[in-house]
Amino acid sequence: MRYRLLILVGLILFSPVATAANPAQPQASVGDSVVFDQSTTTTTSPTTTETTTTATTSTTSTSTTSSTTTETTTTATTSTTPTDTATPTPTPTPTSTPTSTPTATPTPTPSESTCELPITETDVTGHTVTIEEPPTRVVTLNPSAAQTMWEIGAKDRVVGVSQYATYLDGADEKVNVSGAGGPSVEKVIDAEPDLVLVPNTTHSYTPDRIQQIRDANIPVYVFGTGTSLEFVANKTETTGRLVGECSAGRARADEMRRSIKDIESALADESTPVGLNVFYGYTSGANTFIGSVMETGGLVNGAAEEGITGFRAINDETVVKINPDWIVTPSGVPVPKNPAYNSTTAVKKDQIISVNTNYLQQPAPRVIQAVEVVLPC
Numbered sequence: 001m002r003y004r005l006l007i008l009v010g011l012i013l014f015s016p017v018a019t020a021a022n023p024a025q026p027q028a029s030v031g032d033s034v035v036f037d038q039s040t041t042t043t044t045s046p047t048t049t050e051t052t053t054t055a056t057t058s059t060t061s062t063s064t065t066s067s068t069t070t071e072t073t074t075t076a077t078t079s080t081t082p083t084d085t086a087t088p089t090p091t092p093t094p095t096s097t098p099t100s101t102p103t104a105t106p107t108p109t110p111s112e113s114t115c116e117l118p119i120t121e122t123d124v125t126g127h128t129v130t131i132e133e134p135p136t137r138v139v140t141l142n143p144s145a146a147q148t149m150w151e152i153g154a155k156d157r158v159v160g161v162s163q164y165a166t167y168l169d170g171a172d173e174k175v176n177v178s179g180a181g182g183p184s185v186e187k188v189i190d191a192e193p194d195l196v197l198v199p200n201t202t203h204s205y206t207p208d209r210i211q212q213i214r215d216a217n218i219p220v221y222v223f224g225t226g227t228s229l230e231f232v233a234n235k236t237e238t239t240g241r242l243v244g245e246c247s248a249g250r251a252r253a254d255e256m257r258r259s260i261k262d263i264e265s266a267l268a269d270e271s272t273p274v275g276l277n278v279f280y281g282y283t284s285g286a287n288t289f290i291g292s293v294m295e296t297g298g299l300v301n302g303a304a305e306e307g308i309t310g311f312r313a314i315n316d317e318t319v320v321k322i323n324p325d326w327i328v329t330p331s332g333v334p335v336p337k338n339p340a341y342n343s344t345t346a347v348k349k350d351q352i353i354s355v356n357t358n359y360l361q362q363p364a365p366r367v368i369q370a371v372e373v374v375l376p377c
């Protein structure tokens with residue numbers, strides 16, 4: 001029955017607009033996906049300060065020393081520090097199932113104002129950015145921001161990307177602003193951007209470096225942590241407004257919402273087996289966009305059912321208790337081979353779903369394609 005649903009969903013997901021926007025791409029390594037779009041770094045919330053930057057198409061650059069950053073925030077029971085490397089391999093020490101519930105990042109809601117300039121947007125740090133003219137030199141410090149720019153037809157406005165955004169068509173023609181352990185402030189400034197789009201862990205992990213970019217009089221917008229697919233849709237709209245592609249951003253976001261609604265309607269009377277997302281000893285609990293991917297695709301998020309919130313380490317005892325029917329992993333990430341995982345229905349029946357890392361672990365429009373992969377289970 002669930003396979004027959006693919007006929008309907010295929011029509012939804014691979015409409016001419018969606019197919020044109022989502023050509024097949026080679027897969028990137030895991031390192032710049034969830035570990036960066038949801039980092040496994042335990043951080044405190046940045047202090048909110050109200051400041052204002054006005055963006056125009058011409059920005060004067062100043063030189064500074066090279067430094068680095070990374071991508072979005074995750075609370076983990078065992079702390080690791082993500083770096084902009086190809087294959088992070090944190091080995092968390094087994095702990096009891098987390099019981100605390102961190103405050104979820106509010107879903108960004110795009111302004112109700114029109115697309116007419118100037119526009120003003122306030123980022124997750126409380127920093128206000130005013131756009132007076134459409135930016136023409138945008139730097140993206142994570143692949144999800146780059147993917148969003150591509151999806152709304154704004155890739156020609158991008159002059160700099162991180163090294164793990166090269167799976168995007170034409171990204172290798174952009175300036176690589178990555179440095180050792182994350183983005184290089186020097187490379188970012190040298191690219192002479194009139195807007196920099198920043199993941200929340202890059203700011204949380206290295207706020208001083210982001211401040212250096214702001215001190216160079218360059219407008220910076222910091223996104224929050226992806227908590228749901230609706231968050232991703234709203235983020236897409238916000239990106240469109242920021243870069244002068246308001247209509248395209250809104251259209252792509254609405255396309256996502258229609259797909260989600262149609263998939264949920266198609267699955268309304270279907271059974272909901274238990275799923276578990278696993279990546280290097282971590283899982284996606286409640287208030288995560290990956291959890292939202294699984295739930296939209298017809299799975300119960302076993303980690304969320306056990307009280308896990310956010311991206312956290314998961315121990316063997318909890319895996320056994322959840323006993324998932326399906327295990328969802330990013331491409332290239334193996335399921336642990338130990339008695340706990342071997343005892344699960346998912347492993348016994350070889351019900352492992354491997355999803356393109358660039359779609360599953362990046363809070364950007366192509367995450368809908370991750371839902372499609374989960375759907376047949």
